[in-house]
Structure formats: structure tokens, C-alpha cells
Amino acid sequence: MDQGIRDIAGDIAGYMRELGRSAREAARALARADTATKDKALHAMAAEIRARAAELQEANRADVEQATREGRDAAFVDRLTLKPANIEQMAEGLEQVAALEDPVGRVSELRRRPTGIEVGRMRVPIGVIGIIYESRPNVTADAAGLCLKAGNACILRGGSEALHSNQAIAACVRAGLRAAGLPEAAVQVVATADRAAVGALITMDEYVDIIVPRGGKDLIERLARESRIPMIKHLDGVCHVYIDDAADPEMAVRIADNAKTQRYGTCNTMETLLVAEAIAPKVLPRIADIFSAKGVEMRADEAARRLAPAAKAATEEDYYTEWLAPVVSIRVVKGLDEAMAHIARYGSQHTDAIVTSDRAHADRFLREVDSSSVMVNASTRFADGFEYGLGAEIGISTDKLHARGPVGLEGLTTLKYVVLGHGEVRQ
Numbered sequence: 387m388d389q390g391i392r393d394i395a396g397d398i399a400g401y402m403r404e405l406g407r408s409a410r411e412a413a414r415a416l417a418r419a420d421t422a423t424k425d426k427a428l429h430a431m432a433a434e435i436r437a438r439a440a441e442l443q444e445a446n447r448a449d450v451e452q453a454t455r456e457g458r459d460a461a462f463v464d465r466l467t468l469k470p471a472n473i474e475q476m477a478e479g480l481e482q483v484a485a486l487e488d489p490v491g492r493v494s495e496l497r498r499r500p501t502g503i504e505v506g507r508m509r510v511p512i513g514v515i516g517i518i519y520e521s522r523p524n525v526t527a528d529a530a531g532l533c534l535k536a537g538n539a540c541i542l543r544g545g546s547e548a549l550h551s552n553q554a555i556a557a558c559v560r561a562g563l564r565a566a567g568l569p570e571a572a573v574q575v576v577a578t579a580d581r582a583a584v585g586a587l588i589t590m591d592e593y594v595d596i597i598v599p600r601g602g603k604d605l606i607e608r609l610a611r612e613s614r615i616p617m618i619k620h621l622d623g624v625c626h627v628y629i630d631d632a633a634d635p636e637m638a639v640r641i642a643d644n645a646k647t648q649r650y651g652t653c654n655t656m657e658t659l660l661v662a663e664a665i666a667p668k669v670l671p672r673i674a675d676i677f678s679a680k681g682v683e684m685r686a687d688e689a690a691r692r693l694a695p696a697a698k699a700a701t702e703e704d705y706y707t708e709w710l711a712p713v714v715s716i717r718v719v720k721g722l723d724e725a726m727a728h729i730a731r732y733g734s735q736h737t738d739a740i741v742t743s744d745r746a747h748a749d750r751f752l753r754e755v756d757s758s759s760v761m762v763n764a765s766t767r768f769a770d771g772f773e774y775g776l777g778a779e780i781g782i783s784t785d786k787l788h789a790r791g792p793v794g795l796e797g798l799t800t801l802k803y804v805v806l807g808h809g810e811v812r813q
Contacts, residue, residue, distance in 0.1 A: 398578070402586035405541050406593030408571035409514045413539040415569050417511055421488040423566050424535055428484040431562030432477040435527065438558055439473050445554035446523065453547050461651040461710060465521040466548055476527040476555070479772070483531040486776075489795050490537045493804060504806040509799045511537030513595040516587045517780070518543045518609065520601035523551035529598075530559045530573040532780050536798035539572045541594065543587055545601070546579035553577065588613040598793070600781045603708075618793055620758070620784035622708045622734035623653030625766045628725040628751070629669055630742035631662035637763060638669045638741045643676050644765040645739065651710045653782060654737050654759075654769040658705055658715040660725045663689065666718050670694055682712045689718035705732040722747050726754055733757065735784045737769040758784050758791040 416424075435442065446468040453463055489509045496506030515538050519525045526542055533540035544552040556575035563570050576583050588597055588609055597617045599606045606621050627645050629638040645656035661670050666689070674694030677684055684690075684697035685704045691697045697716060704715045705728070719725045722740075729738050739761035740751040748762045759769040759782075769792065771779025776794030783789045789797035 398580055398582040399586050401578070402576075402583055402590060403593070405571075405574050405576065406514070406590045408569075409539040409541050409574060410593050412569040412571040413511065413513050413537075416534070416537045416539055416572055417490075419537065419568060421490075423568065424488070424537075425484040427534060427562045427566035427568050428480045428531055429562075430565035431527070431531065431559050432480040432484075434558035434561045435473060435477045435480070435555070438554070439470065442468055442473055442551065442554050442558075443470075445550040446548075448550045449523075449548050458547070462521060462547075465651060466523070466551075468523055468551060472524055476524050479524075479528055480531045482772075483535050483795070486535065486795060488535065489799050496806075501812070502808055502810045506804050506806075507801045508804045509796070510802055512798060512800050513538060514593055515540045515596050515598060515780075515798065516543070516590075516594045516615070517541070517598045518584055518587065518601065518605070519599070520545035520605060521548060522600075523548045523555060525600060526552045526555040526575060527559065529780055532795060532798055534563075534568075534572060536795045538798055539574075541574050541576065541587060543576040543584055546581075549579050584609075585612065588615055591615050596788075598781050616788070618781065618783045618785060618789050618797070620653070620734070620736055620782050623655070623736045623782075624657050624706065624708050624732060624734040625654055625736055625769075626658045626660055626725075626729050626733060626738045627656045627766060628660040628719075628722075628729070628738070628740045629662060629665060630725075630740055630744060630747050631664035631721060632744035632747060633662075633665055633669070633741040634743055635665065635668045635672075638665070639672050639676070641739070641741050641763070641765050642669075642673045645767055646677070646682060646714050647680050647712075648765070648767050650712050652767070653708075654766050655710070656714070656739075656766050657707065657709050658717065658728075658732065660717050660719050660728055661690070662721050662725070663718050664721075666690070666693055670716075670718070677714060680712070682714055684714055684716055686716035687718060690716045693718075708734070722750065726751065729755055729757075736782065737761065737766045739764060739766050758782065 492509045493506045498504050517529045559573045560570045591614045597615045599609045670693040678696050685700040686697035735757045737759040738757045771792040771794050779792045
């Protein structure tokens with residue numbers, strides 16, 4: 387199959403079914419592949435990415451120029467751009483996945499029953515994973531590597547704005563699969579920008595076992611409405627940092643600054659800062675000065691504005707908002723209970739952090755805040771697979787079934803029961 391950019395407007399459904407059939411066949415081959423073969427493919431992919439770095443940048447340049455002509459904002463262009471460091475990180479991510487323990491085939495909880503049989507659970511691939519994403523071309527390499535190591539075939543549908551970049555990365559991935567003797571259809575990148583391809587992918591339940599959307603809220607809401615296939619997803623990243631009355635002021639200032647300003651356009655960036663009223667005079671003016679110096683617009687309640695006069699008055703809607711921009715919402719709260727109540731009301735169950743030296747407060751925050759990642763004395767920016775030691779990540783899930791938080795190799799597998807007998811029959 388020609389995996390280059392294609393004009394297939396006449397038969398999108400047929401083209402997508404072809405991808406689905408090929409992926410299902412490849413999934414059976416991957417389920418038989420041993421760890422050494424999968425790791426060989428991952429290392430070969432990384433080598434191809436490094437060897438073709440100039441080609442990747444040239445392909446990416448076409449996408450960036452198109453985005454600029456269309457008037458896309460700076461944050462969008464930043465997510466789209468492949469710098470040399472981004473290309474090297476893609477290669478390193480694949481090598482890190484290769485270095486991880488292979489979860490496939492691992493048997494756990496094996497126990498002997500009174501009848502003599504032994505019952506355990508084996509970790510196995512899910513099968514075929516469909517991944518729909520926007521802007522970030524590095525997702526193509528990350529997703530390919532994780533799905534492959536977990537023994538899954540995948541169909542990747544990147545955004546139309548990154549079509550040239552994604553196809554160039556896909557060529558590196560196919561070369562790596564060939565080098566290891568694995569089917570190229572194990573990783574297929576949809577070769578058309580036609581949006582009908584997404585509609586087809588999310589309804590091919592005979593071929594695709596799970597959908598992973600990575601993109602804006604509008605995309606994920608649409609997929610949640612229309613998909614006939616289970617999904618691993620999160621809608622918003624309304625992340626909070628709560629500075630407790632027992633916080634170390636220096637630590638609190640450092641974490642609040644990093645959580646907001648280290649990078650603005652990511653789902654684990656702090657969007658709302660909550661500060662206990664007892665410590666607010668010590669930390670909030672300093673934090674506000676840092677935000678002002680870095681051009682961060684502050685929207686705050688009345689108590690916070692008294693300590694941060696540069697802040698605008700916050701609206702109710704501001705506290706629900708994922709800014710993905712140099713804007714932050716701020717509120718002064720009475721203490722831990724009010725902070726947790728705020729997070730429960732306005733948060734998105736993504737990532738929330740407390741800064742405190744009070745162990746009892748930290749323990750309550752960990753137990754009671756119902757988010758996929760809950761942190762003590764650390765920046766919310768750590769909430770990703772790379773920082774959690776998962777290698778690359780397929781995405782972050784705020785769902786509670788199957789996978790939650792950054793989704794790495796184990797999140798891309800499932801469990802089945804295995805029974806080891808010795809000739810036993812049921813009486």
C-alpha cells in the first residue's frame with residue numbers, strides 16, 4: 387500500500403477498511419513477536435529518525451509555513467514545530483521504550499486452588515489501537531513505539547496541519563519495522579487529511595479495539611459522542627496548585643512559577659492557583675510579581691487582588707477554564723477543605739498539587755482529591771509519561787476504567803485469566 391499522502395476522497399470508507407484489515411492481521415503477528423524483535427524494531431526506528439533528521443525538518447517546514455499562512459497562533463505553531471531537539475527526543479523516547487520491561491506475557495497473582503488448579507492473570511496486548519491527534523508530530527513516533535512494545539498494531543490519524551511531518555516520521559517507523567522483520571502494517575498512518583477518515587476509524591469496531599484521542603476539547607467531545615469503540619481520553623487539563631498554610635514559602639513560589647510558566651500550552655500546566663489566606667501575604671505578592679514580569683495575565687478574586695493589584699477581577703467561568711496560554715486564575719481560600727472543595731467543583735480530574743509541610747494535610751489531599759495525578763510538593767508539569775518513567779506516553783486518561791493518568795505500556799495491555807492444571811476435572 388502506498389503510505390504517502392493520498393487523494394482518496396472517492397472511497398474513504400474503503401481505504402479505512404483496508405487499513406483496519408491490515409492492522410488486524412498485523413496484530414496477530416505482533417502478539418507472537420518476542421521482546422528482542424520488538425526492541426530491534428524500536429532501535430532501528432530511532433536510528434532512522436536520526437539519519438533522516440534533515441528530511442523530517444524539511445517536511446515539517448512545509449507544515450509550519452502552511453500554519454503560519456493560515457494565521458495559526460504562536461502556541462499552535464510551537465506544538466507543530468520539530469526542532470533538532472524534538473527530533474532527538476523522539477529517537478530517545480523510542481530507545482527508552484525499548485529499555486522498558488516488556489509487560490506482555492507476564493503472569494501475576496498465580497495461586498493454587500483447593501481443587502489443585504493454579505489460577506493467575508496474564509498481561510496481553512489489546513489488539514488494534516486507533517489514535518487520533520492534533521498538531522504534535524512527535525506523537526507519531528511516541529504512539530508507534532508504545533503500541534509496538536505492548537504488542538499492539540495501531541492506526542494513527544494525525545491532524546491535517548502536520549500531514550507532511552507525520553508521513554515523514556511514518557517512513558522512519560516503517561523502515562524500523564522492516565529491519566526487524568515485522569509487518570509494516572503494524573503501524574499505519576492515515577495518508578489523507580479528509581475528516582471523513584476520522585468518522586470511519588471510530589466506527590470500525592470489527593477492526594479497532596480502542597480509540598485514544600489526543601487533541602482539543604472539541605475533537606474529544608465529538609469522538610465521545612460518535613465513537614462506537616471504547617476510548618481512553620481526557621477532555622480538559624484544569625490543573626491546580628494549592629499553597630497550604632503550612633507550606634514553605636520559597637518552595638511555594640518556585641512551584642507556582644514552574645507549574646504555570648515552564649510551558650503554557652500543555653495539559654499539565656497549572657491553570658488555577660489556590661492560596662491559603664494565612665500564607666497568602668507571604669507568597670502571593672512575590673508570585674504575582676513573577677507572573678507580571680513574565681507577561682502572565684492574572685484573574686483573581688477580591689482577596690487575591692488586594693495582594694496582587696495587577697490582577698483583573700475573575701469571573702466564575704475563569705475557574706472552569708483551561709487557558710493553555712499565559713493566563714492564570716487565582717483564589718484565596720480559608721484552608722485545605724475549601725481548596726479541595728474548589729478543586730472538586732471546578733477541576734477536570736487531571737492533575738492537582740498541594741504545597742505543604744503538614745503530613746496530615748498532604749495525606750488528606752492525596753486521598754480525597756479525585757484526580758488522575760495528585761502531587762505533594764511538586765510542579766504539575768511532572769504529570770507525563772516521560773517524567774513518570776514510562777518512556778513516552780500515549781496520552782493522559784482521566785477516565786476511571788481501564789487506564790488512568792499517563793498511559794504507558796501497561797495501559798496499552800489488558801489482562802486475561804490463565805489456568806494451569808494437572809489433569810483436574812470438576813466434581
